[in-house]
Amino acid sequence: xxxxxxxxxxxxxxxxxxxxxxxxxxxxxxxxxxxxxxxxxxxxxxxxxxxxxxxxxxxxxxxxxxxxxxxxxxxxxxxxxxxxxxxxxxxxxxxxxxxxxxxxxxxxxxxxxxxxxxxxxxxxxxxxxxxxxxxxxxxxxxxxxxxxxxxxxxxxxxxxxxxxxxxxxxxx
Amino acid sequence: xxxxxxxxxxxxxxxxxxxxxxxxxxxxxxxxxxxxxxxxxxxxxxxxxxxxxxxxxxxxxxxxxxxxxxxxxxxxxxxxxxxxxxxxxxxxxxxxxxxxxxxxxxxxxxxxxxxxxxxxxxxxxxxxxxxxxxxxxxxxxxxxxxxxxxxxxxxxxxxxxxxxxxxxxxxxxxxxxxxxxxxxxxxxxxxxxxxxxxxxxxxx
Numbered sequence: 001x002x003x004x005x006x007x008x009x010x011x012x013x014x015x016x017x018x019x020x021x022x023x024x025x026x027x028x029x030x031x032x033x034x035x036x037x038x039x040x041x042x043x044x045x046x047x048x049x050x051x052x053x054x055x056x057x058x059x060x061x062x063x064x065x066x067x068x069x070x071x072x073x074x075x076x077x078x079x080x081x082x083x084x085x086x087x088x089x090x091x092x093x094x095x096x097x098x099x100x101x102x103x104x105x106x107x108x109x110x111x112x113x114x115x116x117x118x119x120x121x122x123x124x125x126x127x128x129x130x131x132x133x134x135x136x137x138x139x140x141x142x143x144x145x146x147x148x149x150x151x152x153x154x155x156x157x158x159x160x161x162x163x164x165x166x167x168x169x170x171x172x
Numbered sequence: 173x174x175x176x177x178x179x180x181x182x183x184x185x186x187x188x189x190x191x192x193x194x195x196x197x198x199x200x201x202x203x204x205x206x207x208x209x210x211x212x213x214x215x216x217x218x219x220x221x222x223x224x225x226x227x228x229x230x231x232x233x234x235x236x237x238x239x240x241x242x243x244x245x246x247x248x249x250x251x252x253x254x255x256x257x258x259x260x261x262x263x264x265x266x267x268x269x270x271x272x273x274x275x276x277x278x279x280x281x282x283x284x285x286x287x288x289x290x291x292x293x294x295x296x297x298x299x300x301x302x303x304x305x306x307x308x309x310x311x312x313x314x315x316x317x318x319x320x321x322x323x324x325x326x327x328x329x330x331x332x333x334x335x336x337x338x339x340x341x342x343x344x345x346x347x348x349x350x351x352x353x354x355x356x357x358x359x360x361x362x363x364x365x366x367x368x369x370x371x372x373x374x375x376x
Binding site: 003019035132139142152167171 | 207219230287299
């Protein structure tokens with residue numbers, strides 16, 4: 001038995017039990033929350049059509065293959081899979097762009113391949129750094145963000161490197 | 173960002189011309205938008221389910237409970253803020269929302285937290301240490317359930333879509349630690365001359 005198989009069932013059960021304990025209208029609240037995210041999905045659709053098609057075109061044109069094969073030698077020694085480099089490059093800038101590139105990697109190499117696993121961990125453990133900083137500091141009209149961006153990007157870079165290590169150590 | 177779409181498309185047309193892949197490119201233009209719709213519908217199911225469950229967690233008070241527990245851990249990072257103030261409360265709620273994958277709730281809470289910090293610390297046009305630490309907490313993506321990555325893994329028939337969870341936790345924690353250390357080190361380097369009052373160096 002795998003412990004990670006029980007994380008989702010446990011979280012689900014805790015939420016339902018807590019809802020019962022506090023006499024929440026579980027079904028009504030669930031439906032309202034689901035409807036909220038349905039709206040988010042509808043807004044996501046046009047963006048994903050644009051980006052997934054653009055990334056798919058780039059794949060079909062041979063450009064991604066070319067880039068990957070060029071980088072493969074340079075990255076072979078570091079252990080970082082060249083297939084995941086496009087994801088690392090787009091991740092800090094665009095959430096939907098990263099999703100499109102991630103889907104391309106999974107479709108191409110499979111979710112349980114080494115690049116597929118590393119891409120999964122990379123996507124799950126990093127954020128759209130530039131967007132977050134722009135929104136948060138924009139809201140309080142602060143222009144001089146000082147060392148926020150370097151510190152955040154050091155975190156992203158660490159995340160990309162560590163995702164290779166954690167996959168090597170925990171998922172093989 | 174707005175140029176990326178155009179650049180990607182023009183680049184593919186040029187690259188297809190060079191590699192002689194006109195037929196593949198045409199097929200991609202016809203098939204990939206459909207694939208995007210399929211993917212969105214696929215993701216939609218999981219997103220709505222989690223959105224529903226997390227709404228239950230919110231209105232049952234579970235989110236508030238977790239936020240209270242987190243405040244003990246987060247207190248050390250925000251030495252300069254009043255622990256009973258609006259700013260610190262919003263910070264804890266935002267981190268909880270991120271942890272539970274409540275993307276819709278996390279951003280408004282984060283903006284509220286930034287505004288409250290600005291008020292409490294009377295910042296002008298320059299970011300305060302609390303603001304930097306708070307923003308870095310958000311860019312490090314602390315998530316309990318990486319649901320989007322898992323949904324796509326399941327769509328492509330992964331033998332175990334959820335097996336990535338422990339690795340995601342470990343990686344996020346390492347990324348966050350690196351960001352916080354970098355923020356502290358860079359902060360100390362930049363403000364060496366101006367501020368000499370006793371600043372807590374946290375527990376690193």
